Amino acid sequence: MKAVVMTDTGGPEVLDLQELPEPPISRPTQIKVRLHTAGINPIDTKLRARGLFYGATPPAILGCDGAGEVVAIGDEVTRFQPGDKVWFCHGGLGREQGNYAQFTVLDECRAEFMPARINFPEVGATPLALITAWEALYDRGRLEEGQTVLIHAGAGGVGHIAIQLAKIRGARVITTVSSAEKADFVRELGADIVVNYRTDDLEAIVMEHTEGRGVDLVFDTVGPETFRQSLPLIREYGSIVTILDPGEGLVTAEARNRNLSIAFTLMLTPALKDLREALAHQGEILRLGGEWMSEGRLKTHVSRILQLEEAPLAHRLIEDGHTLGKMVLMTG
Structure with missing residues (x-):
C-alpha cells in the first residue's frame, strides 16, 4: 500500500x-x-x-x-x-x-x-474536530439554551464546528476572525456577532452585546494570550474552556474574584490513557x-x-x- x-x-x-x-x-x-x-x-x-x-x-x-x-x-x-x-x-x-x-x-x-x-x-x-468542540461546549462548558458563548477562531477546523454546535444548543454566538472572508464564512454558519480581532475592539463589542455583563462561556482554541485576554470578558460565575496550555505565569486572581470555572479539553486523553x-x-x-x-x-x-x-x-x-x-x- x-x-x-x-x-x-x-x-x-x-x-x-x-x-x-x-x-x-x-x-x-x-x-x-x-x-x-x-x-x-x-x-x-x-x-x-x-x-x-x-x-x-x-x-x-x-x-x-x-x-x-x-x-x-x-x-x-x-x-x-x-x-x-x-x-x-x-x-x-x-x-x-x-x-x-x-x-x-x-x-x-x-x-x-x-x-x-x-x-x-x-x-x-x-471526527477529531467534532469531538473536541462537543466536549468543550457541551461536556466541559455545559452550554445551555439562551446563553452567550465567545468562540475564538471561529473559521478554523474546530471553531467552525463549535459555532454550529452552539447554535444547535440554542446559544448566541460571538466569534473572532482575522479577515472579511472569514467573517462572511462564520456568518453563514450562524454566528450572531463577528469580531475581526485585527481591527475591532473585542472587549467593547462583547460588553455592548451583553449589556456590560460579559459572556457566559469562552471557548479558546488559540493559546495563552487569548486565554488571558478573555478572562475580563466573562460574567461572574461564567466559564472558560481551552484546548491549549494557557502558559506559564498565568495570574488567576481575576478569575478567582469573578468565580470563574476554568476547564481543559484534550480529546486525545481517552486514547492516550485507554479510558x-x-x-x-x-x-x-x-x-x-x-x-x-x-x-x-x-x-x-x-x-x-x-x-x-x-x-x-x-x-x-x-x-x-x-x-x-x-x-x-x-x-x-
Missing part, C-alpha cells in the same frame, strides 16, 4: 510517500479498512515537529481522522461486515498506525457507521453528530482536498494558519 511516513522529527519535508505492506488483522475484534480520506489536524503537525506520544520514535504514520470501507473482519467482529462504510478517530499518535495510508486496522469498537448521504471528504475531515468509558462517549458523539450531519443541521467545511503525496503541503498550509474549515487527503 502507499503511505506517507514520518521519517524523522522536523519540518514537512520529513513526510515521505512510501510503499509498505498492508497491515494485517491481528486480533479477532479488529476490522481492516480501505481508507478513502484522512483528515489533517494541527496535532499532526505538532507530532511531526516535536515527536510522538508513548515514547515512540519514527518511522511512523500520522493522521488521527479516517473514513473508508471495511474490507475484512476478525472472527469475533459483530458490528460490521465487508462493504460497510465507517469513520473514526484512531491511531496516528505513535502507538497504532495513523491514516495517511491506503489501509488501516482498528478494533471495531473504535469505528462508527458513516452518516448517510455525506461524502468521504467531509466525513474524513470531521474505555470516555472512548465509548466519543463514539456516541460521532453517532449523534453523524445524525445531525445527515439531517443537514451540521456541516464540516472542507476547503481543500489534496492527494496523499501532498501531505507535506497540507502541513505547511495548517502551520501558516490561513485555511478555512478543514483539509483532507484522498488516500485511495
Whole structure:
C-alpha cells in the first residue's frame, strides 16, 4: 500500500510517500479498512515537529481522522461486515498506525457507521474536530439554551464546528476572525456577532452585546494570550474552556474574584490513557453528530482536498494558519 511516513522529527519535508505492506488483522475484534480520506489536524503537525506520544520514535504514520470501507473482519467482529462504510478517530499518535495510508486496522469498537448521504471528504475531515468542540461546549462548558458563548477562531477546523454546535444548543454566538472572508464564512454558519480581532475592539463589542455583563462561556482554541485576554470578558460565575496550555505565569486572581470555572479539553486523553468509558462517549458523539450531519443541521467545511503525496503541503498550509474549515487527503 502507499503511505506517507514520518521519517524523522522536523519540518514537512520529513513526510515521505512510501510503499509498505498492508497491515494485517491481528486480533479477532479488529476490522481492516480501505481508507478513502484522512483528515489533517494541527496535532499532526505538532507530532511531526516535536515527536510522538508513548515514547515512540519514527518511522511512523500520522493522521488521527479516517473514513473508508471495511474490507475484512476478525472472527469475533459483530458490528460490521465487508462493504460497510465507517469513520473514526484512531491511531496516528505513535502507538497504532495513523491514516495517511491506503489501509488501516482498528478494533471495531473504535469505528462508527458513516452518516448517510455525506461524502468521504467531509466525513474524513470531521471526527477529531467534532469531538473536541462537543466536549468543550457541551461536556466541559455545559452550554445551555439562551446563553452567550465567545468562540475564538471561529473559521478554523474546530471553531467552525463549535459555532454550529452552539447554535444547535440554542446559544448566541460571538466569534473572532482575522479577515472579511472569514467573517462572511462564520456568518453563514450562524454566528450572531463577528469580531475581526485585527481591527475591532473585542472587549467593547462583547460588553455592548451583553449589556456590560460579559459572556457566559469562552471557548479558546488559540493559546495563552487569548486565554488571558478573555478572562475580563466573562460574567461572574461564567466559564472558560481551552484546548491549549494557557502558559506559564498565568495570574488567576481575576478569575478567582469573578468565580470563574476554568476547564481543559484534550480529546486525545481517552486514547492516550485507554479510558474505555470516555472512548465509548466519543463514539456516541460521532453517532449523534453523524445524525445531525445527515439531517443537514451540521456541516464540516472542507476547503481543500489534496492527494496523499501532498501531505507535506497540507502541513505547511495548517502551520501558516490561513485555511478555512478543514483539509483532507484522498488516500485511495
